[in-house]
Amino acid sequence: MSTAAVVETIDDKLKEHGATKAMIDKIKALGADTPEDLASLTEEELVTAGLKPVKARKLLASVQPAPPVAEAASLGTVAFDGVLPSVPDDSSWLESLKAGGILKVEESTVISSVRAGLANSVGLYDVPAKLVKAMEKFADDNDEQVDPVFFKLREQLTRRSYAEVFEAIDGLNGNYVTEARKKQLLDRIDEYLWPALMDFYNQLKGWQETWMQQGANPAMMMAAIASMGSGAPLPTGMMQPPDTGTLRDYADAFNDAVNRVFAGTGVQIAAALAYDAAQIKKTLEDPGLPALIGAANRDQMLKQLGVSVSSTYPRLEVNLTRFVLSIMDAKNVPAGNEELQYFGTLNMLGAQIPLADLSGRGTATGIGGNAVEL
Numbered sequence: 001m002s003t004a005a006v007v008e009t010i011d012d013k014l015k016e017h018g019a020t021k022a023m024i025d026k027i028k029a030l031g032a033d034t035p036e037d038l039a040s041l042t043e044e045e046l047v048t049a050g051l052k053p054v055k056a057r058k059l060l061a062s063v064q065p066a067p068p069v070a071e072a073a074s075l076g077t078v079a080f081d082g083v084l085p086s087v088p089d090d091s092s093w094l095e096s097l098k099a100g101g102i103l104k105v106e107e108s109t110v111i112s113s114v115r116a117g118l119a120n121s122v123g124l125y126d127v128p129a130k131l132v133k134a135m136e137k138f139a140d141d142n143d144e145q146v147d148p149v150f151f152k153l154r155e156q157l158t159r160r161s162y163a164e165v166f167e168a169i170d171g172l173n174g175n176y177v178t179e180a181r182k183k184q185l186l187d188r189i190d191e192y193l194w195p196a197l198m199d200f201y202n203q204l205k206g207w208q209e210t211w212m213q214q215g216a217n218p219a220m221m222m223a224a225i226a227s228m229g230s231g232a233p234l235p236t237g238m239m240q241p242p243d244t245g246t247l248r249d250y251a252d253a254f255n256d257a258v259n260r261v262f263a264g265t266g267v268q269i270a271a272a273l274a275y276d277a278a279q280i281k282k283t284l285e286d287p288g289l290p291a292l293i294g295a296a297n298r299d300q301m302l303k304q305l306g307v308s309v310s311s312t313y314p315r316l317e318v319n320l321t322r323f324v325l326s327i328m329d330a331k332n333v334p335a336g337n338e339e340l341q342y343f344g345t346l347n348m349l350g351a352q353i354p355l356a357d358l359s360g361r362g363t364a365t366g367i368g369g370n371a372v373e374l
Contacts, residue, residue, distance in 0.1 A: 010035050017059040023050035039063040043296070054142050054294075061291035083345040085325040087111070087318050107325060109267050110258060114321045116273035117189040119280070121358050123307045125273075127280050128153050130305040134293040147292050156279065176265075177272040185269045188261045194358045196257035200250040200327055201350045208347045210242045241340055251330040258328070281313075319353050 013035040014024045026049040032038055038059065046056035119125055132153050139146045262270065283289070284298065295301035302308075326346050333342045 010038065013038065013063070014059070017051065017055045017062075019049075019051060019055075026050065035063055054144055054291075057291040057294065057296070058288065060296075061288040083341060084322055084349065085329050087321045087325065107328075109262060109270060110324060110328065111321055112270035112274035113185075113189055113193060113258075113261055113266075114324050115277050115317060116186065116270055117193060117358065118317055118320055119273070119277035120186050120189070122313065124277055124280055124313075127284065127302075127305065127307055128157050130307065131289070131293065132157065134305060138293045142294075147288075149286070149289065149292060153283065156283070177269060181265065181269050182273055185261070185266050185273065188263075188266065192257040192260045194355075196254045197324065197327070197358070198355055200247075200254050201355055203246055203250045204343060204347050204350060207242050207244070207247055208344065244335075244339055244343060247343055248330060251327050254327050255331075316353065319349060320358075323349050323353060 010028065010032060011024055014027060019027070027038075027041070027046065030041060030045060030049070032041060041060070043053065043056045043060060046059065047053055051059065132150060135146055135150045135153075138144075139150075287298075290297055290301035293301060293304065295304050323346070326342075326349070330342070330346075333339045
């Protein structure tokens with residue numbers, strides 16, 4: 001007898017979701033020969049074949065390929081490599097937090113604040129509590145038992161030890177990360193970090209526009225050509241990039257805002273919030289989750305929950321983090337052509353980020369379960 005792994009057949013897959021032999025025959029008659037073929041069928045076709053609507057949704061969810069989250073996160077970043085600072089992946093970032101002990105305001109901490117602030121802006125922290133409530137209601141409405149994922153999410157809401165993050169800090173555990181401390185940090189991000197970020201970008205954008213307007217001005221171009229033809233030096237400022245001193249001043253002001261955000265125990269609270277956001281994102285990668293609240297796909301599920309976390313969120317998080325790290329690193333960029341390339345590239349990156357939308361809600365409802373009766 002062969003010891004090779006047993007390959008799941010279409011009959012096995014359909015039986016898992018309550019299909020009888022007659023139903024299986026009808027579904028096969030539609031042209032489905034393998035479990036993968038089921039992904040090409042619609043819910044209506046499965047219901048017509050005899051499956052209950054809930055079973056049909058769960059079946060379709062189970063055969064859908066997982067969304068390429070990691071790939072989405074990497075798109076649009078290659079052009080900035082070699083000029084702007086890179087962004088560490090989740091595992092590298094977590095390792096830097098664990099190795100730091102009582103951390104200073106360093107790269108890993110700033111990454112935590114960006115992830116926490118962005119997650120709060122789009123309502124990511126609301127997702128677990130809303131999912132728990134929606135899953136229980138959907139199960140009740142359809143006379144179904146709740147899925148085991150329900151209890152996993154419920155535990156995620158009520159028990160947080162943050163052992164992975166705080167293992168290097170003796171005496172610090174999840175009990176210290178209260179709702180009040182989370183809210184205080186998120187309020188500081190809204191009050192100091194995002195406004196300072198917008199101030200810097202507005203200066204950067206104005207600097208780039210001033211430089212480009214010089215090159216696009218026909219009169220200035222003709223004067224420059226005439227000067228070069230006669231051997232005379234170009235008039236002062238003509239075709240030269242504007243001074244970058246103001247950009248460096250605003251970058252320093254941004255660094256001051258970062259320091260204000262992390263006063264007290266902000267470093268540790270930011271790490272906990274960012275860790276929460278990472279766990280929620282991981283939960284949302286489950287392709288079977290939408291069916292548990294009666295949604296056809298991930299986007300419909302988030303829309304049903306009233307949460308604005310789009311499929312471009314991973315890329316937005318990477319771009320925003322890189323933008324923030326680049327501002328902090330601006331003081332280390334040498335003057336001359338290198339700084340011109342640096343700020344020009346940084347302006348291109350900033351143009352891809354909806355910075356005006358980075359206004360948090362001032363609360364983190366659902367982070368610890370207080371927003372929903374459990």
